Amino acid sequence: xxxxxxxxxxxxxxxxxxxxxxxxxxxxxxxxxxxxxxxxxxxxxxxxxxxxxxxxxxxxxxxxxxxxxxxxxxxxxxxxxxxxxxxxxxxxxxxxxxxxxxxxxxxxxxxxxxxxxxxxxxxxxxxxxxxxxxxxxxxxxxxxxxxxxxxxxxxxxxxxxxxxxxxxxxxxxxxxxxxxxxxxxxxxxxxxxxxxxxxxxxxxxxxxxxxxxxxxxxxxxxxxxxxxxxxxxxxxxxxxxxxxx
Amino acid sequence: xxxxxxxxxxxxxxxxxxxxxxxxxxxxxxxxxxxxxxxxxxx
Numbered sequence: 265x266x267x268x269x270x271x272x273x274x275x276x277x278x279x280x281x282x283x284x285x286x287x288x289x290x291x292x293x294x295x296x297x298x299x300x301x302x303x304x305x306x307x308x309x310x311x312x313x314x315x316x317x318x319x320x321x322x323x324x325x326x327x328x329x330x331x332x333x334x335x336x337x338x339x340x341x342x343x344x345x346x347x348x349x350x351x352x353x354x355x356x357x358x359x360x361x362x363x364x365x366x367x368x369x370x371x372x373x374x375x376x377x378x379x380x381x382x383x384x385x386x387x388x389x390x391x392x393x394x395x396x397x398x399x400x401x402x403x404x405x406x407x408x409x410x411x412x413x414x415x416x417x418x419x420x421x422x423x424x425x426x427x428x429x430x431x432x433x434x435x436x437x438x439x440x441x442x443x444x445x446x447x448x449x450x451x452x453x454x455x456x457x458x459x460x461x462x463x464x465x466x467x468x469x470x471x472x473x474x475x476x477x478x479x480x481x482x483x484x485x486x487x488x489x490x491x492x493x494x495x496x497x498x499x500x501x502x503x504x505x506x507x508x509x
Numbered sequence: 510x511x512x513x514x515x516x517x518x519x520x521x522x523x524x525x526x527x528x529x530x531x532x533x534x535x536x537x538x539x540x541x542x543x544x545x546x547x548x549x550x551x552x
Binding site: 314315368372 | 522
């Protein structure tokens with residue numbers, strides 16, 4: 265957490281932001297100009313280089329929510345709750361992006377924008393779970409109670425992540441089976457695998473930057489709310505005088 | 510939309526949504542800072 269504290273200072277955050285931009289740009293060049301088109305799907309397969317990293321980073325984001333939620337319930341330290349909230353918000357963004365990019369890929373390949381296929385359905389459920397998590401954080405309850413409820417959802421909801429990943433193995437699915445994270449190793453051509461892994465690395469840096477920025481936004485909003493609720497100086501003086509009797 | 514159109518749409522959407530989220534977070538930070546500054550100006 266000390267490292268995270270350093271990263272939320274402005275200079276580190278700026279460096280991370282520029283690193284994310286550079287990494288995403290490099291990934292786009294590799295994906296669009298260097299990697300060859302797929303033998304069967306042609307150029308539309310290039311959507312893999314954004315769709316798959318978005319999905320994996322959504323998994324990572326919710327894994328962070330899972331760990332931070334457990335840490336919060338054990339220690340009651342608000343820094344873990346803040347981290348869970350930040351990572352959940354970024355995770356929802358990446359999950360929504362995964363679904364939309366998958367839809368853009370599915371239309372030309374499967375002939376449909378959407379189907380109630382196991383992978384797509386479980387991913388939609390994942391999105392709903394964490395949208396629900398974010399909704400809980402807006403309930404008009406005490407911060408501690410909200411944090412506790414959110415932590416429980418953050419822990420239980422993570423069950424869907426392995427279900428999403430294994431859905432294409434457990435059930436008949438239009439969606440292709442895993443080609444990288446599978447027993448027996450990746451089945452992608454080396455240059456495609458390199459482009460994909462660079463994409464994953466770029467999205468990981470982007471995730472780190474977004475969570476860092478979101479943490480800072482959360483801290484500043486909490487402080488502004490706390491100060492807004494504190495009594496004004498004149499009122500503080502009156503209260504103090506009354507207390508003195 | 511030909512297949513390259515789907516690819517262009519996907520990459521554009523990715524860029525726009527990531528940049529849009531960053532812009533939104535910066536706006537939230539700015540608003541929080543303004544609220545704090547407004548508070549300080551009363552004191």
